[in-house]
Each structure stands twice: as C-alpha cells, then as structure tokens.
Amino acid sequence: MKSTIKLTALGFALLLALSMGCKEKSQNTTTAAEPEESTTVVESNKGQAFIEDDGSTPNVLQIAIGSEDHTTLVAAVQAASLENALVNAGPLMVFAPTNAAFDALPEGTVEDLLKPENKDALANILKYHVTPGNYSKDFLKKFKKLGQANNQNVPVDVKGEDVFIGGAKIIGSVPAGNGIVHVVDKVILPPSQ
Amino acid sequence: MLISCGQQNQSSNGALSSSAAEKVYVAPGEQDEYYAFLSGGYSGNLTVYGLPSGRMFKEIPVFSQFPTSGYGYSEETKPMLNTSHGFVPWDDAHHPDISQTNGELDGRWIFINGNNTPRIARISLSTFETEEIIEVPNSAGNHSSSFITENTEYVVAGTRFAVPVPQRDMPINEYKGNFKGALTFISVAPETGEMDIKFQLLMPGFNYDLSHPGRGKSHGWFFFTTYNTEEANSLLEVNASQNDKDFIAAINWKKIEEYVNNGGGTKIPANYAHNVYEEETHTGTTTMKKEVLTVDPTKVPGAVYFLPTPKSPHGCDVDPTGEYIIGNGKLSADLTVHSFDKMLAAIESEKFDGEAYGIPILKFEDIMAGQVKSGGLGPLHTEFDGKGNAYTTFFISSEVVKWKLGTWEVIDRKPTYYSVGHLMIPGGNSRKPFGKYVVAMNKITKDRYLPTGPEMEHSAQLYDISGDKMELIYDFPTHGEPHYAAGCPAELLAPKSKKIYRLDENKHPYAVTTADGSKVVRDGNEVHVYMSMIRSHFTPDNIEGIKVGDKVYFHITNHEQDFDVPHGFTILGQNTSELLIMPGQTKTSVWEPKQVGVWPFYCTDFCSALHQEMQGYVRVSPANSNIELKWSLGE
Numbered sequence: 001m002k003s004t005i006k007l008t009a010l011g012f013a014l015l016l017a018l019s020m021g022c023k024e025k026s027q028n029t030t031t032a033a034e035p036e037e038s039t040t041v042v043e044s045n046k047g048q049a050f051i052e053d054d055g056s057t058p059n060v061l062q063i064a065i066g067s068e069d070h071t072t073l074v075a076a077v078q079a080a081s082l083e084n085a086l087v088n089a090g091p092l093m094v095f096a097p098t099n100a101a102f103d104a105l106p107e108g109t110v111e112d113l114l115k116p117e118n119k120d121a122l123a124n125i126l127k128y129h130v131t132p133g134n135y136s137k138d139f140l141k142k143f144k145k146l147g148q149a150n151n152q153n154v155p156v157d158v159k160g161e162d163v164f165i166g167g168a169k170i171i172g173s174v175p176a177g178n179g180i181v182h183v184v185d186k187v188i189l190p191p192s193q
Numbered sequence: 194m195l196i197s198c199g200q201q202n203q204s205s206n207g208a209l210s211s212s213a214a215e216k217v218y219v220a221p222g223e224q225d226e227y228y229a230f231l232s233g234g235y236s237g238n239l240t241v242y243g244l245p246s247g248r249m250f251k252e253i254p255v256f257s258q259f260p261t262s263g264y265g266y267s268e269e270t271k272p273m274l275n276t277s278h279g280f281v282p283w284d285d286a287h288h289p290d291i292s293q294t295n296g297e298l299d300g301r302w303i304f305i306n307g308n309n310t311p312r313i314a315r316i317s318l319s320t321f322e323t324e325e326i327i328e329v330p331n332s333a334g335n336h337s338s339s340f341i342t343e344n345t346e347y348v349v350a351g352t353r354f355a356v357p358v359p360q361r362d363m364p365i366n367e368y369k370g371n372f373k374g375a376l377t378f379i380s381v382a383p384e385t386g387e388m389d390i391k392f393q394l395l396m397p398g399f400n401y402d403l404s405h406p407g408r409g410k411s412h413g414w415f416f417f418t419t420y421n422t423e424e425a426n427s428l429l430e431v432n433a434s435q436n437d438k439d440f441i442a443a444i445n446w447k448k449i450e451e452y453v454n455n456g457g458g459t460k461i462p463a464n465y466a467h468n469v470y471e472e473e474t475h476t477g478t479t480t481m482k483k484e485v486l487t488v489d490p491t492k493v494p495g496a497v498y499f500l501p502t503p504k505s506p507h508g509c510d511v512d513p514t515g516e517y518i519i520g521n522g523k524l525s526a527d528l529t530v531h532s533f534d535k536m537l538a539a540i541e542s543e544k545f546d547g548e549a550y551g552i553p554i555l556k557f558e559d560i561m562a563g564q565v566k567s568g569g570l571g572p573l574h575t576e577f578d579g580k581g582n583a584y585t586t587f588f589i590s591s592e593v594v595k596w597k598l599g600t601w602e603v604i605d606r607k608p609t610y611y612s613v614g615h616l617m618i619p620g621g622n623s624r625k626p627f628g629k630y631v632v633a634m635n636k637i638t639k640d641r642y643l644p645t646g647p648e649m650e651h652s653a654q655l656y657d658i659s660g661d662k663m664e665l666i667y668d669f670p671t672h673g674e675p676h677y678a679a680g681c682p683a684e685l686l687a688p689k690s691k692k693i694y695r696l697d698e699n700k701h702p703y704a705v706t707t708a709d710g711s712k713v714v715r716d717g718n719e720v721h722v723y724m725s726m727i728r729s730h731f732t733p734d735n736i737e738g739i740k741v742g743d744k745v746y747f748h749i750t751n752h753e754q755d756f757d758v759p760h761g762f763t764i765l766g767q768n769t770s771e772l773l774i775m776p777g778q779t780k781t782s783v784w785e786p787k788q789v790g791v792w793p794f795y796c797t798d799f800c801s802a803l804h805q806e807m808q809g810y811v812r813v814s815p816a817n818s819n820i821e822l823k824w825s826l827g828e
Binding site for chain 2: 047048051053084085088089090092120123127132133135142143147149150151
C-alpha cells in the first residue's frame with residue numbers, strides 16, 4: 001500500500017510558488033529570511049514551513065504535500081494555518097486520511113469545514129490526527145490510547161496485523177525528518193467535548 | 194494568495210524597520226537599559242547581554258573550564274570544579290535566578306544550576322565571577338533548580354531523575370516505590386551569600402521538572418511540577434504519559450524549616466563538595482562534606498500536598514501576587530492555573546482525593562482557578578509583566594501568547610523563530626517585573642542568520658511588550674543553548690561593578706605586592722616563581738636553573754591599579770591554558786617542562802604600546818645539571 005505515497009519535490013515547489021504568490025518579483029525566494037515583518041502584514045507565509053531545504057529528510061508536511069493522494073488534507077492544513085506546527089522539531093506522528101477518506105464524509109462536510117468561519121473546528125479535527133511522538137505501526141500495538149494535539153485521547157485497536165486509530169486503519173507509513181506519517185483510510189472525528 | 198505582493202510588502206517592512214530599529218538602537222558610546230543573563234546550557238557557563246541591543250558583554254565561566262581567562266586551569270580556580278566524582282570540568286547550566294529582597298531583585302548574586310553532576314553556583318554581581326559551587330548529593334539531573342525564595346533565604350534544587358537514596362547497587366526495574374526524588378533547600382547566608390544544605394525532602398520517585406517559589410501571600414511555599422508519576426524506568430515517552438494528570442507538589446518549606454530547627458529530620462552519610470572562592474586570597478578551596486539532613490514528608494503533617502495538573506506539566510510559574518500557580522502542560526494545548534487561596538481552603542477543609550505515598554492529593558476542581566485555552570500547542574513556560582498579564586511560550590506552535598490573569602482571555606499571540614523554550618521578562622519571576630521587553634529563547638535557528646554549517650547558535654527574539662500587542666523588534670544569536678535567563682535594570686548593577694582588585698588588600702599567599710618582592714624558590718623538584726607584571730614587563734623576565742622534570746608554579750600578580758588593564762601570561766609548551774590576570778589579582782599556572790632549551794613566555798593581552806616587548810625567557814637544563822637557580826630583570 002506504500003504506493004499511495006509518492007513524494008515529489010515538484011509538488012512542494014509548486015505549493016511554495018502558490019503560497020508566495022509573487023515569487024518571481026521577489027529577489028529572495030525564501031520569504032522567511034526577509035527582514036522582520038510588520039505586525040500588520042499577514043504572517044501566514046512565515047516560519048519553518050517556508051524554509052527551502054533540499055538536504056534534509058522531508059518533514060511530515062512536505063510528505064503530505066508531495067502525495068497526490070492527500071491533496072484534500074493539505075488544503076485543510078493550509079485553511080487551518082497549521083503548516084508551521086507540522087514542521088516543528090516534534091517529534092510528530094500524523095495520521096493522514098487519503099482523499100478517498102475525505103470523500104467518504106457526508107456530502108458538503110469538507111466544503112463546510114474549509115470555510116473561514118469554521119477554521120477552529122477544522123483545526124480541532126486536524127489536531128486530533130496528530131500525536132507528539134514517533135512510533136512505527138508495530139510499536140503502536142503497545143498502546144491502548146494516544147494523547148492527541150487537540151488535547152483529547154484517541155483509542156488504539158489491534159486486529160491481527162492491522163492497527164486502527166480511532167477506527168481508522170493504518171494502510172501505509174512513511175518516516176519523516178521530524179516524525180512519521182501513517183496513511184489512514186478514514187477521517188478520525190474527535191468525540192464531542 | 195497568502196501574502197501581498199512584493200512592492201507593497203517592501204514598503205511596509207521599511208516603515209516598520211525604522212521604528213523597530215529606533216527601539217533597539219543603542220548609539221555608539223551609549224549603554225543599554227537592562228542586563229540580561231542567559232544560561233549557556235551545554236557551554237556550562239553564563240553569558241551577559243544588554244537589552245535592547247542584544248550585544249553580548251561577557252561570558253562568565255561557571256561549570257566549564259574556560260581557557261580565555263584560565264578558569265578551571267589556574268591553581269586557584271581548579272578547586273571550583275571538584276566534586277565527589279573528582280574534577281568535573283563541564284556541566285549543563287540551566288536556570289539563572291537573581292537574588293531578591295522582599296520579592297524584588299536586589300542584584301547581589303545570581304545563582305545557576307548544573308544539571309548533569311548536580312551543583313548550584315553563586316556568582317557575584319559586583320565582580321561577575323563564580324564565587325561558590327556546592328554539589329547536591331542524592332540528586333540526579335538537577336533540573337527544577339536554581340530558584341530562590343523572596344528574601345534569598347534558600348536556593349532550591351530539585352532532582353529530575355529519581356534515584357536510590359543513598360545510592361546503592363540495585364536492579365533498575367525495582368525503581369517503583371524504591372527510588373526517591375530529593376528536593377534540596379540550600380540556605381544562603383544573608384551577608385556573605387555562602388550556601389549550606391539545610392535539608393533534603395525525600396519525595397516519592399517522580400521526576401521533578403521545574404519549580405518556583407510562592408511570593409507575597411504564598412511566600413513560605415514552593416511549587417514543583419512533576420512528570421512520570423507512573424514511575425516508569427524505561428521508554429518514558431510512552432510510559433510516563435499514561436496518567437491524564439501528574440502533580441504540582443506544593444511544599445510548605447517554612448513548616449519544614451521549623452521542624453528541622455526543632456531537631457526534626459534524619460542525618461544520613463553523604464559525600465559532596467563545597468567549593469568557595471575568596472576574593473581576598475583570589476583562591477578557591479574545596480571542603481568535602483560528609484552528612485546531609487533528610488526529611489520524610491509524611492513526618493511533617495500539613496507540609497506537602499499534591500495538586501493534580503494535566504499532561505506532564507513542564508514549567509511551574511507563580512504570578513507576582515502569589516495567587517496563581519501555573520502548570521504548563523507540555524503535551525496539552527491548555528494551561529492549568531491553580532489558586533493559592535483555593536488550595537489553602539481545600540487543605541483547611543481536608544477535602545482530599547486520596548493520597549500518594551502518604552501525601553494528600555487535593556481535588557483538581559477545588560483548587561483550579563481557570564484554564565487558558567489558547568489554541569497553541571506545547572506550552573512550556575510563563576512570565577509576567579506586573580500589569581496583570583502573563584506571557585507563555587508554545588514550543589510546537591512556535592509562539593508567545595499573551596493572556597490576562599483572572600479572565601484567562603488571550604490578548605495577543607506572536608510567532609517565534611523557531612520552537613521557543615523559555616522566555617524572560619526582566620524581574621518577570623519576581624514580585625516586581627519590569628514589563629518592557631520579553632526575550633524569547635528559541636531552540637531552532639535554521640534560516641535566521643547566515644548559515645554556518647550544520648551547527649548554528651540558537652536564536653533569541655526581543656519583543657516590545659509596552660503596548661497591548663507585542664511587537665517583534667529584534668533577533669540576535671546566543672551562545673551555547675540558553676535555557677532560561679534573568680534580567681534586571683542596568684542601574685541595579687552598573688554603579689557597583691568592581692573596577693580593580695586593590696593590591697593592598699591582596700591576601701594571596703604567593704602574591705608579590707611590591708616591585709622588589711619577586712623571587713624564585715626551589716623545594717625539591719617544585720619551583721615557585723613569585724612574579725609580578727606591569728606595563729610593559731614581567732619581574733623577573735630571565736629565569737635559569739629550571740630542570741626537565743621540575744614542576745614550575747608561576748604565581749603572577751598584576752601590579753596595575755587601573756580599570757580594564759589585565760595582563761595575560763603563557764609559556765611555550767604550557768599544558769593548561771593562558772592566565773588572564775585582573776589588576777591587583779594573583780593567579781597561578783603550573784608548567785612542567787619536558788624539553789631542554791630556552792623557552793619564551795609573553796603577555797597575551799594587548800596591554801600597552803609596548804605589549805610586544807612584554808616577554809621573557811626560562812632556561813631549562815637537563816635533569817642532572819648543576820645550573821644554579823637565578824632570576825633577573827634588566828641585567
């Protein structure tokens with residue numbers, strides 16, 4: 001199932017170009033290296049997520065960006081402005097639902113969540129897919145639950161060789177420079193608080 | 194599109210740059226408004242900066258040998274690094290804290306902890322030299338240290354690692370229930386600052402992460418965050434995160450002080466070094482201490498309680514009024530704030546939620562004042578501005594969040610670059626903060642400066658916090674790995690900063706205090722050179738009669754009595770380091786010549802127009818030679 005992840009440097013470069021907008025006009029393509037930004041200027045293009053680094057192992061965000069099967073997830077991360085949290089030293093373990101997993105949600109759900117007014121709800125769901133830690137699928141069998149970045153616990157269930165996180169099955173895993181990405185077949189919805 | 198286009202961006206940057214530049218610009222010849230003392234982390238030392246300029250003034254050697262001055266290499270300073278494990282020339286320095294009177298910074302001393310081989314150091318804030326280092330027995334990973342009570346009654350050192358007490362040979366997997374966590378209260382003599390272990394509280398074997406004293410109404414209490422209340426001894430990243438809540442341990446140290454003053458506690462054998470440097474003799478000495486007074490917390494009713502706090506809390510911070518105790522749950526998104534008044538009320542009404550090893554656990558709901566739901570990730574540390582606001586760092590989301598005490602409402606948030614650990618407001622952990630700037634100390638630098646290979650110095654960011662919103666105004670590199678820092682107004686220290694050591698007060702046993710006092714004395718194969726130095730010569734500068742196999746002690750006194758005129762000393766083949774000797778000071782370097790010849794020595798500090806002339810020779814003869822010992826200047 002590892003073929004679901006195809007890391008392409010091109011995908012990352014494209015995103016950088018998109019998010020920076022006027023790249024061709026800027027002398028320095030690494031916006032984060034520019035002088036201190038004004039507090040009035042939008043800061044969403046700043047931070048570790050926007051550093052050019054082709055020498056290090058790709059981080060969890062770059063892996064998601066490079067996968068053509070995770071375009072919905074990447075769009076959601078951007079809508080929730082969570083890019084910088086995903087490139088932190090971590091370690092971070094991201095359960096990454098595929099596009100098909102998002103498609104399986106009731107019609108209109110994704111579109112609703114991507115609306116600016118639902119940014120907090122979206123961020124909460126996405127953080128429920130992130131654990132501070134870095135464990136292989138096998139190692140995860142030791143756990144009964146994981147403490148997620150949104151402050152809630154998610155159950156871990158083992159059925160034979162399969163590992164389920166909040167009901168979502170791990171169908172592939174990619175080690176990252178700052179953690180690991182486990183591809184899952186369902187969007188994991190946090191229990192209501 | 195996420196950002197505006199190039200030109201517009203440039204112009205707004207330009208406008209801001211000029212106002213930010215004005216705020217941090219300290220013109221040539223002008224001086225900074227604040228001192229900042231940043232711990233050097235794995236450099237083992239303490240660095241002194243100016244704010245707002247971010248200029249580094251000095252690196253003060255504390256736990257690490259420092260060839261720049263000869264600290265830890267000179268005979269006088271080697272004892273400062275003695276421990277029960279022998280000479281340990283390095284440590285991991287974490288949390289500096291300035292001495293206080295009535296909860297306000299008094300600028301007498303600054304204390305800092307060595308994590309690895311547990312030690313606490315006291316540094317004079319008039320000489321900016323390390324004056325004292327005390328080893329902490331029964332402790333390991335001395336992390337919840339070195340925080341001081343509001344009249345500098347105690348400097349407190351808590352253990353991160355629980356260990357067998359006393360240390361002994363036992364299986365690691367018998368940790369649970371057998372290891373102890375020692376919290377050490379070290380008294381500080383009011384006049385001299387001299388440290389002495391008053392008592393060690395032997396707590397359950399949790400990890401004691403960080404601490405802060407109560408202040409104002411909570412003065413007399415001390416608060417420690419814990420993690421690994423599971424008492425796991427392996428794979429802590431999984432096994433120490435099983436409990437939804439760990440504890441903040443609340444210690445009524447005044448009650449325990451009273452108990453030990455009335456003869457309470459048990460003395461147990463120990464072995465730890467106490468190293469004291471005397472300014473008059475310019476010399477450090479080591480005393481090995483053989484006993485320590487321990488206290489079992491269950492023997493002092495009403496002295497120790499556990500406050501349940503979510504998710505392996507890291508930083509433990511107390512607001513300037515002493516009412517709020519803040520647990521920064523590093524695996525949580527939220528901050529938990531406990532109320533001191535509610536804690537006292539819960540203790541009074543004995544509403545407990547069970548106990549752990551005989552220590553009562555208070556009910557979370559009874560003591561909680563509020564929670565700060567900031568939306569950030571990975572809160573670590575909080576400081577205060579004295580205007581009712583708190584500032585918390587978030588490691589994972591790389592930001593500083595400003596929030597209001599009492600309403601818990603988030604007022605502002607600003608990104609840091611990148612992955613911030615501690616932050617510091619001058620006086621920000623005292624009763625009287627100077628809420629003008631906050632310094633954020635980041636763990637990761639990446640693209641902030643010109644690259645220097647894989648290893649980069651850590652970056653710090655300076656924010657102006659005088660307004661409602663924080664404003665990032667400056668970015669500067671730091672040295673080593675700054676964990677925490679302490680700062681104070683410049684006028685507290687600058688007027689009393691020492692300029693010279695008076696020669697007529699020099700009590701060093703080998704000092705030469707007069708121009709004609711120099712001599713060379715042989716005692717078996719030890720040779721003692723009583724040498725003086727002044728612009729621009731050494732007395733003597735020609736020495737003969739030294740033999741291979743001799744141990745030559747150069748005891749050198751700087752005869753200058755002029756501010757900022759140190760001299761240096763080094764000799765070819767020296768196996769230690771140079772010496773940098775302040776005006777009026779005496780330092781000693783040992784040289785063991787291994788080769789016959791005539792070997793030069795010289796002054797390493799560019800002292801004068803005739804600095805290059807400040808030199809001399811030592812003639813080294815074969816071990817069996819009969820050359821007589823003689824010395825001279827200008828013959």
